[in-house]
Amino acid sequence: MLHVGVIGCGGMGRSHIDRLTNRTQGAEVVAVADMVDALVEKGAAIAGPNCKKYKSEADLINDPAVDAVFIVTPGFAHKEALLMAIKAGKRIFCEKPLCTTAEDCLEVIDAEVKSGKHLIQLGFMRRYDKGYNEVKAALDSGEYGSPLLLHCTHRNPEVPDSYTTAMAVHDTAIHEIDVTHWLVNDDFVSAQVIMPKVTKYAHTELADPQLMILQTKSGIVVEDEVFVNCKFGYDINCQVVCEDGVIEMPQPLYPTYRKNAQISQTIDTDCFVRFYGAYDEEVQNWVNEAAEGVIGGPNAWDGYLAAITADALVRAQTSGKVETITPAKEKPAFYA
Ligand SMILES: NC(=O)C1=CN([C@@H]2O[C@H](COP(=O)(O)OP(=O)(O)OC[C@H]3O[C@@H](n4cnc5c(N)ncnc54)[C@H](O)[C@@H]3O)[C@@H](O)[C@H]2O)C=CC1
């Protein structure tokens, strides 16, 4: 049994506590931590009566009863917890993003490499989604030829007032940055953002929607419409245009209804429902792989590549220019 401590008992943290407790084999949440007492209580209540409660993440990480930690705090708080958990030699599942700056990601990478152990998996759950995996299998079969162009949409019904223009990149498009680089197995070299007319539903400071354009080393173009006040639902699409055909990611299966001369079908309204199966799959895999001491999913280097791509997109939001993406160092052999 893998004894897990979960840091951060907000929306995503409680979702992972429930997943680890009720839908994952081979793991038990033995401790939770949050700065807010009421949230510690809520998180522990999901895990059960034996769960330890901490206010300090350091105390949870250094508890010898904790074999592995889940870091589910906001991105800006990840670095400190990651460095502490690496130092303690704990297996880590860290929600996206790895860190909010590329420099911080490199510091974490250096610490992991120095530890000599593969410890960190990142919460890029789309790599575990059935639909994306079907697209990947079709691409890898070679039957459709080389991918040339990807059309993606990432639409959320709404966002809180605290959501900023840069978060459209760091918090939202970061999923397409990772999953499309994984789908086509190529790294991004340039980034551009086009700002259309702003929706009347965006709060005053927010540019919404945004069209983000990325290009890979081999020339593949990914265009991603990020629209976080679309109002109608949580709508994720991905279409890959290849030399010998087009592959479109399937949508979740819901019945279609015919009434009053119209056809209708349900659209999910949040990521928790849309990617329910993917979150369960990523966590079960991470637990299974703990026995072998390997990290099979997205690792810290993937987190760094996503961070430098995100940084270029954020620069492009204000410059209006095509920004280049250059890693500050070669991929360490450790991540080969
Ligand atoms: N993979 C996915 O689709 C999703 C991932 N996320 C990620 O999950 C993480 C958490 O997001 P939410 O739960 O939505 O945020 P949230 O703000 O609801 O919860 C974060 C919690 O962390 C606590 N916290 C902050 N710093 C702390 C510290 N140093 N020690 C202990 N507790 C601390 C806060 O008190 C808060 O309760 C973020 O990295 C976010 O990007 C969130 C939603 C979906």
Ligand SMILES: O=C1[C@@H](O)[C@H](O)[C@@H](O)[C@H](O)[C@H]1O
């Ligand atoms: O990760 C997530 C949120 O943090 C983010 O705010 C949303 O835009 C994404 O759709 C969701 O998957």
